[in-house]
Amino acid sequence: xxxxxxxTPVEDNTGSTERKGPLVLAxxxxxxxxxxxxxxxxxxxxxxxxxxARFSVLVAAVPGLSRRVMTERLRELQDARLVExxxxxxxxxxxxxxxxxxxxxxxxxxxELCSWAERWDRTLNAS
Numbered sequence: 369x370x371x372x373x374x375x376t377p378v379e380d381n382t383g384s385t386e387r388k389g390p391l392v393l394a395x396x397x398x399x400x401x402x403x404x405x406x407x408x409x410x411x412x413x414x415x416x417x418x419x420x421a422r423f424s425v426l427v428a429a430v431p432g433l434s435r436r437v438m439t440e441r442l443r444e445l446q447d448a449r450l451v452e453x454x455x456x457x458x459x460x461x462x463x464x465x466x467x468x469x470x471x472x473x474x475x476x477x478x479x480e481l482c483s484w485a486e487r488w489d490r491t492l493n494a495s
Contacts (some may be wrong), residue, residue, distance in 0.1 A: 369456050400426045404474075408433050413471065414478055416451065420466030450474065 404410060411430050415421060421429075427438055442465055450471035454464045466476035467474075 408437060411442055413474060414482060416465060416467045417475060417478055422462060422464050425468045
């Protein structure tokens with residue numbers, strides 16, 4: 369697998385900057401975006417930053433998200449080892465979803481995304 373090259377603008381003798389070399393997107397970045405870029409996935413991860421939650425709580429917290437799509441997204445996140453399903457013995461048997469250690473590594477990025485979204489939303493509402 370090719371490692372991504374860092375591309376830095378270079379100033380030429382005219383004072384302009386232009387990219388030197390091809391644009392490169394590392395395969396690992398592409399795979400990460402494929403998982404995290406699906407609709408509803410970031411919202412689910414942000415909710416799980418707050419702690420483990422039951423399926424019904426997650427569904428209720430995201431208006432417009434169907435149970436079928438929720439199930440798909442949670443399974444995809446489990447396959448990516450970002451979320452774990454914890455089955456609690458019953459009766460009734462219940463399932464709780466929480467972030468794995470790998471999922472917790474997304475915390476700084478997701479928190480920054482939330483901060484940016486709040487700032488962006490304020491600028492939209494101010495105009």
